[in-house]
Amino acid sequence: MASLLSRFRAAHHLIRRLSERRAVPLNLNQNPTSNLLPLSSSPVPATFNGVWNQNSHSMSTETQGGLQHPDICTDQVLDFPGGPVLLTSEMSFISESARQRTSCYRVLDDDGLPVTDKSFQEVGKELALNMYSNMVTLQIMDTIFYEAQRQGRISFYLTSIGEEAINIASAAALTIHDVIFPQYREPGILLWRGFTLQEFANQCFGNKDDYGKGRQMPIHYGSRSLNYFTVSSTIATQIPNAVGAAYSLKMDNKQACTVTYFGDGATSEGDFHGALNFAAVTEVPVLFICRNNGWAISTPTSEQFRSDGVVVKGPAYGIRSIRVDGNDALAVYHAVSVAREMAIKESRPILIEALTYRVSHHSTSDDSTKYRPVEEIEHWRTVRDPTSRFRKWLDRNGWWTDKEESELRSEVRKKVLHAIQAAERQEKPSVADLFTDTMPAFPPPANDIGDGDAASTPQILC
Ligand SMILES: Cc1ncc(C[n+]2csc(CCOP(=O)(O)OP(=O)(O)O)c2C)c(N)n1
Numbered sequence: 001m002a003s004l005l006s007r008f009r010a011a012h013h014l015i016r017r018l019s020e021r022r023a024v025p026l027n028l029n030q031n032p033t034s035n036l037l038p039l040s041s042s043p044v045p046a047t048f049n050g051v052w053n054q055n056s057h058s059m060s061t062e063t064q065g066g067l068q069h070p071d072i073c074t075d076q077v078l079d080f081p082g083g084p085v086l087l088t089s090e091m092s093f094i095s096e097s098a099r100q101r102t103s104c105y106r107v108l109d110d111d112g113l114p115v116t117d118k119s120f121q122e123v124g125k126e127l128a129l130n131m132y133s134n135m136v137t138l139q140i141m142d143t144i145f146y147e148a149q150r151q152g153r154i155s156f157y158l159t160s161i162g163e164e165a166i167n168i169a170s171a172a173a174l175t176i177h178d179v180i181f182p183q184y185r186e187p188g189i190l191l192w193r194g195f196t197l198q199e200f201a202n203q204c205f206g207n208k209d210d211y212g213k214g215r216q217m218p219i220h221y222g223s224r225s226l227n228y229f230t231v232s233s234t235i236a237t238q239i240p241n242a243v244g245a246a247y248s249l250k251m252d253n254k255q256a257c258t259v260t261y262f263g264d265g266a267t268s269e270g271d272f273h274g275a276l277n278f279a280a281v282t283e284v285p286v287l288f289i290c291r292n293n294g295w296a297i298s299t300p301t302s303e304q305f306r307s308d309g310v311v312v313k314g315p316a317y318g319i320r321s322i323r324v325d326g327n328d329a330l331a332v333y334h335a336v337s338v339a340r341e342m343a344i345k346e347s348r349p350i351l352i353e354a355l356t357y358r359v360s361h362h363s364t365s366d367d368s369t370k371y372r373p374v375e376e377i378e379h380w381r382t383v384r385d386p387t388s389r390f391r392k393w394l395d396r397n398g399w400w401t402d403k404e405e406s407e408l409r410s411e412v413r414k415k416v417l418h419a420i421q422a423a424e425r426q427e428k429p430s431v432a433d434l435f436t437d438t439m440p441a442f443p444p445p446a447n448d449i450g451d452g453d454a455a456s457t458p459q460i461l462c
C-alpha cells in the first residue's frame with residue numbers, strides 16, 4: 001500500500017511536469033472528425049472538434065467535419081496553453097450528440113456467420129475450443145451456484161449469464177502479467193487464468209480455504225497469484241486503482257498493462273471520470289473495459305446517461321476508444337488484443353465499450369421482471385446468446401460436435417457439484433483470523449494506549 005501511495009505521488013508530479021510541456025503544433029491535415037485512426041499512425045495530441053456551420057450567418061449546433069470551411073480563419077490562431085486553437089467568426093455550439101451513433105465492431109453476426117469475407121485467423125482451433133469450453137463452464141457454474149443460493153446453501157450470488165464472451169474472450173486476449181481490477185461480473189477472467197471450481201466454491205461458501213477467510217460476501221473473489229485484485233462491490237472504486245497500478249507498471253518498464261472492468265452504471269461515479277482523466281495525462285497502459293449491459297440493477301441506460309453510451313466519453317478525456325459487440329467472442333478478442341498492444345507499446349490508456357445485456361437478474365436479491373419486459377430478456381437469452389453464437393462458428397469450421405458438447409456439459413456439471421459439496425463440508429474459518437492481514441500494524445489493547453500523548457498513540461497505516 002505504501003509503495004502504491006508513493007507511486008500515486010510520483011504520478012502527481014508527472015502531471016505537473018506534463019502541464020508545463022510545450023504544446024504540439026496542430027496538424028491541419030488531420031481530418032478532425034475521423035474516428036478511423038490507423039493503428040500505425042502517430043498520436044496527434046492537439047485536437048480540434050471541427051465544428052462549423054453550413055449557413056454562415058446562423059447559429060448552429062451541427063457537428064460536422066472540415067477545416068477548409070471559409071468561416072474558419074486558419075491564419076488566426078489563438079496561442080493557448082495546451083495547444084493553439086483556431087479562431088472563427090462563426091458562433092456555433094458543439095452539438096450535444098453526433099448525427100450518428102458510434103458504430104459497433106463485430107466479426108460474427110447473430111448466427112455465427114462472419115460479417116465480411118476477410119478471414120479471421122487470430123483465433124485458431126485450439127484457442128477457440130478453449131474459449132468455448134470456458135464460456136460453457138462459466139454458464140454452468142453460474143447456473144448451479146445460483147441454484148445453491150436459492151436452496152439456502154450460500155447467502156448471495158450473481159451471474160455473468162449473457163456476458164460470457166466479454167469475460168472469456170477478453171481474458172484470452174490478455175496475458176497473466178496483465179493485472180485485473182474487476183467489478184464483480186467478471187469471474188470468467190479468473191476461470192480462464194486457472195482459478196479452480198473448488199476455489200470459486202470455497203469463496204462462495206466462506207470456508208477456511210477461502211483466501212478472504214470468509215470475511216467477504218460470496219462472489220468477492222481475488223487471487224494474488226493470478227494477478228486479480230479482490231472484487232470490491234463499492235461501485236467504480238477499482239477504476240482509479242487500475243490507473244495507479246498501470247503507472248507502477250510503466251515505471252517498472254513492464255511489458256504488461258492493467259485492465260479494469262466495470263458496468264454502465266459505474267460510469268456515473270466520479271471515480272470513472274477521475275480515472276480516465278488521470279490515465280490520459282499520465283499516459284499509462286490501462287484498458288478500461290466497460291460492459292454496457294443495459295441495466296444497473298433497475299436503472300436502464302436511458303436514465304444513466306444521455307450521451308451515445310460510454311465510448312464517446314473516451315475522446316473527451318483524450319483516450320482512444322472503441323465500441324465492440326460484447327456478445328461476439330471474436331470481436332471482443334480482436335479488439336482487446338489490439339488495444340492491449342497499443343496500450344503497452346504506446347503507453348496509453350484505451351477505452352472499450354462492449355455492448356451486451358445482463359440476461360440474469362442483477363443478483364439473487366433482485367427480480368428483474370418487475371422492471372423490464374420478459375420478452376426483452378428472452379430475446380437476449382436466445383437470439384443474442386454469445387455462447388451459442390460462438391458455437392455456431394465452431395460448427396461451421398467443423399471443430400465441434402454434439403457428442404463433445406454433451407460430454408463437456410456433463411463433465412463440468414459433475415465438477416461443479418463436487419466442488420460445492422466439498423466446499424460445504426469444509427470447516428469455517430477461525431474467528432481468531434477475523435482481523436488477520438487487515439492492517440500492517442495492530443494497535444495494542446485499549447488499556448495499553450496510555451494517557452493519549454502523541455508518542456504513545458499507536459499509528460495505524462491503512
Ligand atoms: C458506490 C456504490 N453505489 C451503489 C451501489 C449499489 N449497487 C450495487 S451494483 C449496482 C449497479 C451497478 O451497475 P453496473 O455498473 O451497470 O454493473 P452491472 O451490475 O450491470 O454489471 C449498484 C447501484 C454500490 N455497490 N456502490
Ligand SMILES: [Mg+2]
Binds near residue numbers: 291292358
Ligand atoms: Mg450494467
